[in-house]
Amino acid sequence: MFRGVNFFAKLSTEIIKRRRAAPVKEKRDDFLDLLIEAAENEVNECPNPLKNDVTLVAQVILFLLAGFDTTGLTIALTIHFLAVNPSIQVKVREEIQTHLQKYVRNPLNLVSDHGR
Numbered sequence: 358m359f360r361g362v363n364f365f366a367k368l369s370t371e372i373i374k375r376r377r378a379a380p381v382k383e384k385r386d387d388f389l390d391l392l393i394e395a396a397e398n399e400v401n402e403c404p405n406p407l408k409n410d411v412t413l414v415a416q417v418i419l420f421l422l423a424g425f426d427t428t429g430l431t432i433a434l435t436i437h438f439l440a441v442n443p444s445i446q447v448k449v450r451e452e453i454q455t456h457l458q459k460y461v462r463n464p465l466n467l468v469s470d471h472g473r
């Protein structure tokens with residue numbers, strides 16, 4: 358566990374350094390860019406300052422840990438319950454199809470219609 362965290366901490370520290378050194382070339386418009394921008398524009402009255410790169414790296418690790426198992430487990434459980442409740446699965450599928458047709462111009466680009 359700690360080896361993994363150390364690896365990720367080193368990796369994100371290196372990426373933060375690179376982005377600070379070449380902000381235009383390395384810009385990705387992602388979560389890390391937003392964090393770096395927030396740290397640079399921070400005002401002193403902020404109650405939870407992004408004081409240094411260690412704090413930035415901690416936020417990156419927290420986001421990865423907080424976002425990984427929560428979404429992974431939710432998706433796995435949802436798929437499990439849909440698999441053991443085929444009638445609900447049909448309903449959910451129909452609902453998704455309706456919304457895709459309503460809001461997405463070409464839904465077939467997003468969802469291939471396997472098994473039909």
Ligand code: HEM
Pocket residue numbers: 419420421423424425427428431
């Ligand atoms: C099904 C998905 C998720 C569930 C059930 C979930 C649940 C929670 C819960 C219960 C809390 C504590 C809230 C509190 O006590 O104030 C929390 C906090 C947090 N979650 Fe999630 N979460 C999910 C997905 C995510 C994802 C995808 C991310 C980021 C990519 C994320 C990032 C965080 C962070 C950073 C906090 C701490 C917020 C703070 O410091 O106040 N979570 N989450």
